[in-house]
Amino acid sequence: MMGSTGAKCALLAAICGVCRSLQGGMLFPTESPSREVKDVSGLWRFRADLSPERNRGFEQQWYRSPLAQTGPVIDMPVPSSYNDITQDAKIRDFIGWVWYEKDVWVPARWIQDRGTRIVLRVGSAHYHSVLVSL
Template identity: 60%
Template sequence: MSPKLSACWVVLGPLLCSCALALQGGMLFPRESPSRELKALDGLWSFRADFSENRLQGFEQQWYRQPLRESGPTLDMPVPSSFNDITQEARLRNFIGWVWYEREAILPQRWTQDSEMRVVLRINSAHYYAVVWVNGIHVVEHEGGHLPFEADISKLVQSGPLTTCRVTIAINNTLTPHTLPPGSIIFKADTSMYPKGYFVQDINFDFFNYAGLHRSVVLYTTPTTYIDDITVTTNVEQDIGEGSWREVLCG
């Protein structure tokens, strides 16, 4: 995917050309049941902001191909949270560009061996643009910091002997006239006052552009044939109430 504005290329440029879309459908909120299991990935994640001049070092060096801690210094970052508020470092609070999160999870053996089980990665909020890999394989991209998205990762975690699942998420908080909320990038060309390549995020709203993994990240399972959506319709006439529901099955 190419950036919407050429002026933002330095920040948004590495978006992948072959984009795996998030799952479409009902996306019922995951809850445990006799047929569904849930594993929350909340807690401390490895975290690294890409402070390189063009913000592309993480993509150029493919940080997602190996554990993030092997790419250089990382922080322990709580999830969910806004990375802007966690440290006392001013340049991280005001950072614009790509930040990288990673967490390794040990999966129950049945998740990796039962071909009749579907394993789904759900990210409830990543502000603003997110690219996700599992065990170094690109699985999904999503734009918009306020809605959840999912990816079916069954084939990745059931294709070998590993029972670990390494989730890597790159997040870009750059705002453009096409994002919600909107913004723009302004480059400071006067090198007598600013470092080479220096830019700022210009906004027209009265709140801080907090960014990061703002809500929980979870892994959950369903059978390969599962309820994807439920619609409940109600009606009341005088003292009589009626209700009906419609289920959408997938698989």
């Protein structure tokens, strides 16, 4: 009986230790002397491809011009699930390609030094995503 209680306490202590290490661990990129992080969350321009085939955005190359020039856009908070944000049933219940666009200023040194490695981390993207333009 005592051994079973001791094993349970050890297991509980191990679980607590893992949970505490995750709190201080790096689950997302963080600033450090060798890493600069730029958060691009906020309002993004958003457009769902409501065409019957759901591929008009690719066919008409919406990525070649500002998204607002391709048709109606709305401001969408990122991160979020667009299905939970809007009251428009066409978007709330939509399944298909959606387009996001945001203008971002990056430090000049990121561009000037050709050896700079820039990583775009996209959290919570769907199973298949395409980055068509930067």
